[in-house]
Every structure is written in C-alpha cells, then in structure tokens.
Amino acid sequence: MSPAGTSSRPSSQPAFNEGVAPSAAPSRFGAPSLDEMPDDIRAICEETRAKIGFVPNVFLAYAKRPEHFRAFMHYHDLLMRGPSGLSRAEREAIVVAVSAENDCLYCVTAHGAALRILGKEPIVADQIATNWRTADLAPRLRAILAFASRVNERGFAASDKELAELKAVGLTDDDAWDIASVAAFFGFSNRMAGLMDMRPNPQFYEMGRSSPQR
DSSP, X not given: OOTTSSOOOXXXXXXXTTTOOOOOOSOTTOOOOGGGSOHHHHXXXXXXXXXXXXXXXXXXXXXXXXXXXXXXXXXXXXXXXXXXXXXXXXXXXXXXXXXXXXXXXXXXXXXXXXXXXXXXOHHHHHHHHHHGGGSOOOHHHHHHHXXXXXXXXXXXXXXXXXXXXXXXXXXXXXXXHHHHHXXXXXXXXXXXXXXXXXXXXXXXXXXXXXXXXX
C-alpha cells in the first residue's frame, strides 16, 4: 500500500489525466493586457489583484469589450453587494445553485469560493455546488434556492402560490425580486461563460478551505 493508503499504480498504467495541459486562456476570444485596458477597467483589475492576489478571469475576458465590462460589473455589484434583504452569502448560494444546474464550471468554481468564505460553511457550499436539493439547508435557504431554480427553468412565470411560500419563511416581495434578479443574471452569465470557454483561476479551487492538518 502507498503512504496514502491506496494501492500503488502499476508502472504500465499512465498517470491520471496524463498528457492534458489545462487551458490557461481567460477566454477563447482573447483578453487584453492590463496596459491595453482603459484606465477605469485597469484600476478595477489592479485593485482586485491587490485584494485577493490575482485578477479573476471574468474581468480579463470582459475587458475585451469595455462597455460590456462596465455594464456587466455594474449590475453584478448592485445585485451581489447592494442593499437587500438577502445576505451576501444567500446571494452567492443562489449563484452556485443556478450555475450548477447550468453546468457552468467558471461560476460554480469562482462563486463556490465566495460562498465558502462568506457562508463560513465549506461543506454546505460544496453540497450546494453539487446538488442543492440534497444539501443540509435551513428552511429559509431551501426556499430561496427552490425559487431560484424555478426562475432558471424554461418559460418561468411565478405563481401567487410560490410567492406565498416565500413569505411563509419570512421573505418579502423585494426578496423575491432579488432572488429572481440574481438567478436570471447568472443564467445570462453562465451562458456567456460557455460562449467564451471561460476557465476558473486555479486559486479559486483552494479559497475558503481549511488548511490540511499536519
């Protein structure tokens, strides 16, 4: 047995995933260097890098089209950081749940990291990233994600019954608006990430996780 408690790999077998080079490009359409960006967009990228240690690939991808960058980031920040009856962690949970349903690698990974940090429950964050329906959720959060999932369905139209169910767990009409806005915006974001073949920065995979015990 190997030190990790598993059988050693026979020499005739290739290494796991051997020969595959991970894609490092933020987007299949390319991305400008920081020096090529407009001053305001470069400032946002540099401020973010100073805060978390790297520039998220979504910034680099959208920087190719500055007006789209500005519009995307403005509404993103309003939805995710602006005033709301939903906590920032609840909003991130919506993003992760909807993005998982849409098979968006970038958004599940990047916002999964944010949820682990803001929610301070990395196990629950990983459960939501896999299947929110089987996650260990409080009634309020389950109602939020159930409604977000409905918004993500084709041909969605809210019913009075669904809005009443949200009110039953203490959520207001404004909260329902915010749930729908976040879910709908990230439905768009998921599809744009798919168009661009956007790849998560490797750092996202490790953020918000406890250091291994030695």
